[in-house]
Amino acid sequence: MTANTHHRFRDKAHAALMDEPLQRAMDKAGDGFIARRQTAIAALDQYEALRSRAKSIKEHTLDHLPEYLERYEAQVIASGGQVHWARDAEEARKLVIDLCRRAGAGSVAKGKSMIGEEIGLNHALEAAGMEAVETDLGEYIIQLAEEPPSHIIAPALHKTREQIIAMFREHHRSHGYTEPLETVAEIVDEARAILRDKFLKADVGITGANFLIAETGSSVIVTNEGNGDLTALLPPTHIVLASLDKLVPTPEDATTLLRLLARSATGQESTAYTSFFTGPKPRNDGHESAYHVVLIDNSRSRILHGKYRDMLRCIRCGACLNHCPVYTNVGGHAYGGVYPGPMGSVLGPLLDGLAQAPELPNASSFCGRCAEVCPMSIPLPELLRQLRNDQFEERITPLRQRCATRLWSWLNTHPRLYRALAGPAMALLSRMGRNGILPRLPGLGAWQRGREFPAPEGGSFVREWNRRRGRTRHE
Amino acid sequence: MSEARREILTRLRGESGTNKAGVRDGAWSSSAGPRPRLDGSALEVFVDKLRQNSASVVRVDSEAAIIKAIGNFLRVEGQGQGQGQGLVVMPHPRLRELNWPNDLEIQCRAPRASDLNVLSLAAFGIAETGSLVLLSGTETPSEANFLPENFLCLVDRANLIEHMEEVWQHLRQQGDFPACVNLISGPSRTADVEQTIQLGAHGPRRLLVVIDEGSKNE
Amino acid sequence: MRVALFATCLVDNLRPRIGLASARLLQDHGCEVVVPPSQTCCGQPGYNNGDVRGARALARKTITEFEGFDYVVVPSGSCAGMIIQHYPRLFRDEPDWRARAESLAARCHELTHFLSHVLDIRLDRTFEGRVTYHDSCSSLRELGIHGAPRTLLSQMHGLVLLEMKETEVCCGFGGTFSVKFDEISERMASNKTRRVRETGADVLAAADLGCLLNIAGRLRREDGGPRIFHIAELLAGMADGAGIGGPDKA
Numbered sequence: 001m002t003a004n005t006h007h008r009f010r011d012k013a014h015a016a017l018m019d020e021p022l023q024r025a026m027d028k029a030g031d032g033f034i035a036r037r038q039t040a041i042a043a044l045d046q047y048e049a050l051r052s053r054a055k056s057i058k059e060h061t062l063d064h065l066p067e068y069l070e071r072y073e074a075q076v077i078a079s080g081g082q083v084h085w086a087r088d089a090e091e092a093r094k095l096v097i098d099l100c101r102r103a104g105a106g107s108v109a110k111g112k113s114m115i116g117e118e119i120g121l122n123h124a125l126e127a128a129g130m131e132a133v134e135t136d137l138g139e140y141i142i143q144l145a146e147e148p149p150s151h152i153i154a155p156a157l158h159k160t161r162e163q164i165i166a167m168f169r170e171h172h173r174s175h176g177y178t179e180p181l182e183t184v185a186e187i188v189d190e191a192r193a194i195l196r197d198k199f200l201k202a203d204v205g206i207t208g209a210n211f212l213i214a215e216t217g218s219s220v221i222v223t224n225e226g227n228g229d230l231t232a233l234l235p236p237t238h239i240v241l242a243s244l245d246k247l248v249p250t251p252e253d254a255t256t257l258l259r260l261l262a263r264s265a266t267g268q269e270s271t272a273y274t275s276f277f278t279g280p281k282p283r284n285d286g287h288e289s290a291y292h293v294v295l296i297d298n299s300r301s302r303i304l305h306g307k308y309r310d311m312l313r314c315i316r317c318g319a320c321l322n323h324c325p326v327y328t329n330v331g332g333h334a335y336g337g338v339y340p341g342p343m344g345s346v347l348g349p350l351l352d353g354l355a356q357a358p359e360l361p362n363a364s365s366f367c368g369r370c371a372e373v374c375p376m377s378i379p380l381p382e383l384l385r386q387l388r389n390d391q392f393e394e395r396i397t398p399l400r401q402r403c404a405t406r407l408w409s410w411l412n413t414h415p416r417l418y419r420a421l422a423g424p425a426m427a428l429l430s431r432m433g434r435n436g437i438l439p440r441l442p443g444l445g446a447w448q449r450g451r452e453f454p455a456p457e458g459g460s461f462v463r464e465w466n467r468r469r470g471r472t473r474h475e
Numbered sequence: 476m477s478e479a480r481r482e483i484l485t486r487l488r489g490e491s492g493t494n495k496a497g498v499r500d501g502a503w504s505s506s507a508g509p510r511p512r513l514d515g516s517a518l519e520v521f522v523d524k525l526r527q528n529s530a531s532v533v534r535v536d537s538e539a540a541i542i543k544a545i546g547n548f549l550r551v552e553g554q555g556q557g558q559g560q561g562l563v564v565m566p567h568p569r570l571r572e573l574n575w576p577n578d579l580e581i582q583c584r585a586p587r588a589s590d591l592n593v594l595s596l597a598a599f600g601i602a603e604t605g606s607l608v609l610l611s612g613t614e615t616p617s618e619a620n621f622l623p624e625n626f627l628c629l630v631d632r633a634n635l636i637e638h639m640e641e642v643w644q645h646l647r648q649q650g651d652f653p654a655c656v657n658l659i660s661g662p663s664r665t666a667d668v669e670q671t672i673q674l675g676a677h678g679p680r681r682l683l684v685v686i687d688e689g690s691k692n693e
Numbered sequence: 694m695r696v697a698l699f700a701t702c703l704v705d706n707l708r709p710r711i712g713l714a715s716a717r718l719l720q721d722h723g724c725e726v727v728v729p730p731s732q733t734c735c736g737q738p739g740y741n742n743g744d745v746r747g748a749r750a751l752a753r754k755t756i757t758e759f760e761g762f763d764y765v766v767v768p769s770g771s772c773a774g775m776i777i778q779h780y781p782r783l784f785r786d787e788p789d790w791r792a793r794a795e796s797l798a799a800r801c802h803e804l805t806h807f808l809s810h811v812l813d814i815r816l817d818r819t820f821e822g823r824v825t826y827h828d829s830c831s832s833l834r835e836l837g838i839h840g841a842p843r844t845l846l847s848q849m850h851g852l853v854l855l856e857m858k859e860t861e862v863c864c865g866f867g868g869t870f871s872v873k874f875d876e877i878s879e880r881m882a883s884n885k886t887r888r889v890r891e892t893g894a895d896v897l898a899a900a901d902l903g904c905l906l907n908i909a910g911r912l913r914r915e916d917g918g919p920r921i922f923h924i925a926e927l928l929a930g931m932a933d934g935a936g937i938g939g940p941d942k943a
Contacts, residue, residue, distance in 0.1 A: 010874060010876075013874065013876065013877055014876055017876055017877070017880055025669070028669055028670060029669075029670050032670050033670075044511055045511040045512045046509040046510075046511055046512075049508075049509040050508060050509050050511075053508040053509055054508075057506075057508070060497070060499075063497070064495075064497070064498050065487050066484045066487045066488050067495055067498050068498070069484065069487070070484070071500070079652070079654075084477070085477055085479040085480040085483055086479060087479045087482060087483060091479060135677065136667070137665045137667040137668070137676055137677075138665075138667035141667065141668075154666070154667065154670070155667075156667050156668075157670075159668075160669065161668055161669050164668055184668045184669065184671045184673050185673055187668050188665060188668065188673045188675065188676055189675075191676075192675065192676065192677060195677060196588065196677070199677075200588055215499075215503045216652045218652065218656075224663070224664045224665060224666070224676070225663055225664065225665045225676035225677045225678065226621045226663040226676065226677045226678025226679075227676065227677045227678075229617070229620070229621045229657065229678070230621050230622075230677055230678070232655075233617055233618050233621065233655070234618070244483070244487070249499045249503070249506060250499065250503045250504070250506045250643070251639075251642075251643040251646075252503075252504065252506045252507040252508065252640055252643055253506050253508070255507075255508070255638075255639045255640060255643070256508035256509070258639075259508075259511065266666070269524065269603075269604050269605075269660075270604035270605075270606060270658070270660045271660065272528070272659065272660055272661045272662065272663055272664050272678075273621075273657065273658070273659060273660075273663075273678070274606070274657075274658040274660075275655060275656065275657050275658070276652075276655070276656040276657075277654065277655055278652045278653070278654055278655075278656075279654055280654065281611060281617065281654040281655060282611065282612070282613060282616070282654060284585045284586075284616070284618070295483075297483045297486070301483060301486035301487045302486070304487060304489075305489050325862055325863045325865070325881050325884075326874075326877055326881075329877055329880050329881065329884075330877060362870070362873055362874075363874060363877075364867070364870065365830070365863050365865060365866065365867025365868075365870045365871075365878070365881070366741060366830070366867055366868075366870070367830040367834070367862075367863035367867070368830050368831075368834040368835065369830075369834070369861070369862075369863070371834075372834055382782075385740070385741060388741070388742060388743040389743045389744075389745050390743075391743050392742070392743025392744055392745075393743070397742075397743055401742070402743075402744075405738065405739050405742045405743070405744045405747065406739075406744060406747055408734070408738055408739060408747070409736065409738075409739040409744055409746075409747025409748065409750060409751055410747070411733075412702070412733040412734040412736070412751055412754075413733075413750050413751060413754055415730075415731040415732070415733050418733050422705075422706050426706050426707070435940040436913075436935060436937075436938050436939045436940050437910075437913055437938055446871075446872040446873075446875040447871060447872050447875060447910070449875055449876075449879070450875065450876070450879030450882070450883075450911070450914060451879060451882065451907065451910030451911045451913075451914050452909075452910045452911075452913040452914050452938060453906070453910055454707070454906055454909050454910060454913070454937050454938030455938075456706060456707045456708070457707065457708050457709055457710060458709075459709050460705050460706060460709060461700050461704060461705045461709035461710075461711075461712030461713060461728075462700055462705050462712070462728055462730060462732060463730070464709065465712065465713075465716065465728045466728060466730045469728075
């Protein structure tokens with residue numbers, strides 16, 4: 001990620017609101033996620049018990065992260081695999097490229113991985129002369145479009161069918177596909193045919209991990225397409241990328257989290273495929289595949305010891321995105337980073353620095369739906385508010401805004417002065433009102449661009465009430 | 476090991492240092508969480524959930540019925556372009572030793588990318604989610620679960636379990652975690668184009684589950 | 694019982710009659726109403742904009758002003774949420790103030806919740822009209838209030854309650870969010886006005902003036918829509934004028 005991509009959220013949100021295909025795509029996606037999750041959660045016995053258990057699993061793991069990581073590593077080694085540790089994105093990229101080179105890789109198949117996006121792996125692989133092919137259909141579509149994902153579980157959510165068809169025609173011509181496409185089935189079939197070939201030719205398969213299991217040294221992925229499994233199974237080398245926070249102690253713990261993950265994400269009780277990979281896999285040719293895990297810190301150890309530790313419980317289900325009225329109106333690209341929506345507005349500033357993402361913590365009306373639907377009980381609005389506080393204290397908040405906020409607080413702690421100013425101001429505004437609304441006023445520019453401002457009624461309730469009481473008492 | 480490893484672990488330990496108290500070491504299975512209650516018997520729920528997820532499910536009570544169910548499925552779904560209605564059977568004795576008829580073209584070998592119809596054997600069926608549990612090994616290689624257009628899978632009723640936790644208990648007792656444990660709850664699907672569900676994204680387009688309720692032997 | 698009314702700065706300055714309506718409802722049902730004269734803002738703007746110190750100063754002021762009452766009633770889910778949920782958090786590290794904040798939080802109620810759950814009132818008023826009710830996010834999610842306003846509205850003779858779709862979705866106000874991200878806020882408001890119109894209601898009611906200003910502002914820009922009142926105005930029999938942002942100023 002380049003440093004400045006988080007900037008200009010407002011501008012990008014503006015462009016997104018004006019982007020008709022994007023708005024059509026977002027509208028189409030909108031209610032489906034919400035309704036399906038609602039149904040799945042309603043049908044789940046013990047949702048709240050599972051949710052509270054899930055939180056305690058992650059908290060327990062975070063309390064003992066080094067111990068469980070050591071156990072995990074020992075188990076991977078015992079099963080014949082190797083573990084590599086990366087402090088940051090750059091180290092992770094180098095490790096992966098080095099592993100790919102040692103495997104003699106010309107072509108790399110990739111399963112969907114948000115940590116892969118986070119460390120900018122595809123560009124690095126290509127710069128190192130390797131072909132990196134995303135195999136999740138959504139990821140493949142945005143790879144063709146040369147765009148980052150706009151949703152953490154539905155990366156091409158922002159694309160319409162027409163846009164996808166146009167891209168396929170442009171890019172698949174060289175593979176000999178020229179027939180016109182129309183239906184979703186035709187699109188999926190064409191991608192299947194092209195990507196099947198890529199799976200078979202790939203020298204290395206790279207997947208992410210939804211969970212890592214300390215007891216067994218397993219990595220877990222959930223998919224609906226089966227692309228992650230083909231990526232893990234077919235190439236002679238399998239590399240798993242995972243950030244440290246993916247760890248859980250046991251398969252039972254993973255099971256508890258799985259009960260929440262798919263329901264929160266897509267409203268499924270379970271995805272079509274849930275796979276546990278442990279060590280090298282036996283291959284048809286009688287050899288075993290190589291199995292590597294790259295464990296990536298990239299700020300997690302810093303977050304662990306700070307005010308934002310709650311964020312490390314995130315299992316990347318995307319429910320907070322689907323229920324966020326800001327996200328569902330502007331889409332993921334406006335956020336500029338790898339992670340959009342409420343979880344991205346917390347994680348972006350933590351990963352890239354608060355000064356690099358000044359608008360994100362503020363891009364929320366604090367409606368609270370994200371926290372309500374979060375299966376891991378992450379208090380997202382509280383974390384956003386804390387980030388706003390950090391911005392204020394670190395003077396990242398613009399000076400004018402800081403002064404205005406301070407002035408408001410100060411004025412309100414001086415009730416006499418406050419009343420002396422508010423009374424005449426409201427009286428004046430009330431007189432300015434026409435037909436119940438205020439004329440355009442310089443201080444109300446942003447509000448009045450798309451809305452009227454109702455004129456004050458005039459007077460003050462508190463003052464008049466007490467004046468009247470005072471009089472009654474004297475009489 | 477590496478400097479990165481040392482540094483990361485040091486960072487994670489912070490000021491508190493090692494904190495072994497309460498680490499679930501050796502008492503792994505005590506970590507089971509709440510298990511959702513099933514609305515019905517394991518068999519009923521298993522079948523319902525699989526059907527909800529677009530799988531075809533056939534319940535049989537004899538070897539002959541297994542063969543018949545597979546034959547019926549192949550006649551309807553098992554013919555690809557330029558390919559016969561052949562079936563590639565994974566080399567597990569339970570499958571190999573079925574009394575395959577001569578009019579069914581059977582090959583018993585490892586799967587290939589071009590295979591149309593592949594039959595494998597599930598170690599368990601999880602009722603809670605309607606999931607087949609396939610364990611990797613030379614007799615049931617994992618590629619079989621993902622490569623073909625049509626994936627056929629036999630599961631014995633005796634191996635139906637209510638919840639996923641029972642798989643972990645079983646594997647723990649057995650003392651060996653296979654390289655791949657695949658839970659399969661339906662055919663491959665995607666909703667990446669306009670959130671429209673389309674079956675057969677990368678893996679099988681169709682899933683036939685044959686539940687053997689009677690002929691289990693061995 | 695002695696009940697202190699925390700009018701909130703928006704009501705106090707922009708639509709005093711909501712304060713009057715709230716006081717009337719409380720008095721009608723046997724409360725001795727006190728309106729502490731030095732009350733100002735609860736501190737939420739500072740709190741939500743990073744100025745935690747400023748918010749703490751205002752919280753201390755409000756806590757002090759409202760000590761010694763049996764109950765504190767607020768005609769706003771958002772300001773009640775600030776006092777009930779966030780004041781105790783503001784004093785996490787100051788045990789004395791924390792105890793005082795918790796005491797206030799325990800005595801503090803949003804108006805409809807107080808009328809319905811504490812006073813358990815039965816209204817005997819008439820309002821002829823079809824009303825749709827907007828849940829503010831703070832009422833709904835911070836305070837868990839959903840039934841109370843509906844129960845009260847349904848006690849009014851002649852009133853028909855029409856539920857809009859997506860009542861749980863934010864109207865886009867969000868305090869300073871409405872001006873910092875005015876375009877997004879406006880889009881959210883437009884989505885809300887569409888839902889309001891779909892009901893065919895003649896009146897929109899809510900328990901938060903912030904939401905009402907936002908939705909009213911958007912409806913007026915769109916040129917019309919139902920009349921808009923704070924729920925207290927309706928319940929107190931004071932919903933007779935043109936409503937918030939209405940053409941002939943009430």
